[in-house]
Amino acid sequence: MSEPISTEPYKGVRDFYPADWEQMQSMFARMRATLALWGYEEYNASPLERAELYEAKTSEEIVNEQTYTFIDRGDRRVTLRPEMTPTLARMVANKRRELALPLRWFSIPNVFRYERPQKGRLREHYQLNVDLVGASGIEADIEILSLASELLRSLGATESDFIIRVNSRALLTNACEAAGLNADATRAYLRLLDKKAKMTPEAFAAAQAAITPNDPLSFLSGAGSSPEIASEKSALANTVEALKLRGIGNAVLDPTLIRGFDYYTGIVFEIFDTNPANPRSLFGGGRFDKLVALFGADPVPAIGFGMGDVTLADFLETHKLVPSGGERKPQLYLGTPSPSNIPAAQAFASELRRQGGRVFVNLSDRALGDQVKDAVKRGIPLFVAYGADEIANNTVRMKILATGEETALAVTELPARLRAGS
């Protein structure tokens, strides 16, 4: 005998029992409904990708230390996708000539990172990815930011629950260039800036001095500022202003906002929870105009964001916005006075299902009273016994378990009652 196999899921991943999955699906269903209203189409892909896909542009640390990468039996290096954007870019590049740009696409993939699990962070999570591909310019930026806001609102959040911080990678890299930083120094500076909020001013100043004698941020205005910086700044300000005019008042400029991925080229944004109990970043995104061109295709501008299910669920939890599920549960428990009635009950259930009823048929030999209890425990709202009497008379008694009320019905009336009660 070998060791018994553990029933626990693999470290950092979750099992979804029906109640859990129902909750996930109901969260996703609302997002899908909103996205459909905005004309976004759902796509999907395999979680397996060639490892090279991530080596060019995803952040170095993620690729080196946080991916599941292995060699397959054909000596190919394979990575379990840590994020969806490179897959999207690959798919777009692959069919570049036949796709009608701009694309409004979304997906809800599971993505994988080899990390130490903790609050809001697991080794596998589901991440809504929303992208607008093939449109550059401020109107595309505004649409994506509006949609990000609308998705939270469609889940019940209000503007006071979150804040949208906005910045521009182009602005920062231009400023670094103006300050005389080379590409490596720029990257180091951006990483540093990303941590600024967590550092003391003295520590930040010292770390900055180690990279450059100049303060790149000082080139964002005044004498050192270039025409490119000026135009990017006004575009960013216009974006925030336009959002206000369109009813999104919780967007603010934040010159220290960076985001981790190296592929961002323009606007970047991040949504933060305003609740002091959960002050973390909820999700974010940005513009990645050069990613598609990596595949040798023509450049295609794109902007999008990714929203993880774990942080989103935490957000909904802290704001008491947890969606209720239940739309897919059975409506009717068909009880059988005797096991010998089961074949007839199954046939009756089939007929009810043909007419749209969601029916659960008892398979046990328990007494009818226990079957009623069973229906209550399963949360099935209606109970009908189907036995010799019902078969002989073509009538049933439909019991509403919440109230105890019983109604006598011809069997032909039952489907309409199920549709009415759904």
Next chain:
RNA sequence: GUGGUCGUAGCUCAAUUGGCUAGAGCAUCUGCUUGUGGAGCAGAAGGUUGUGGGAUCGUCCCCCAUCGACCACCCCA
């Protein structure tokens, strides 16, 4: 990858601090109750105390390792 807290029944927790057969509530199953309810009563089942070593006359309790969960870093969603 670094540091910390914690692992007892399916779940939530006890166990007089190292000393009798590891207990209770909830949940499950059976009976009272063979054509319709959640209650009640009676009963049953459920444990190698995460796992493996060690120290001790003796361990759920102490030590080491390991696995897992949680928390803070790192990084990020």
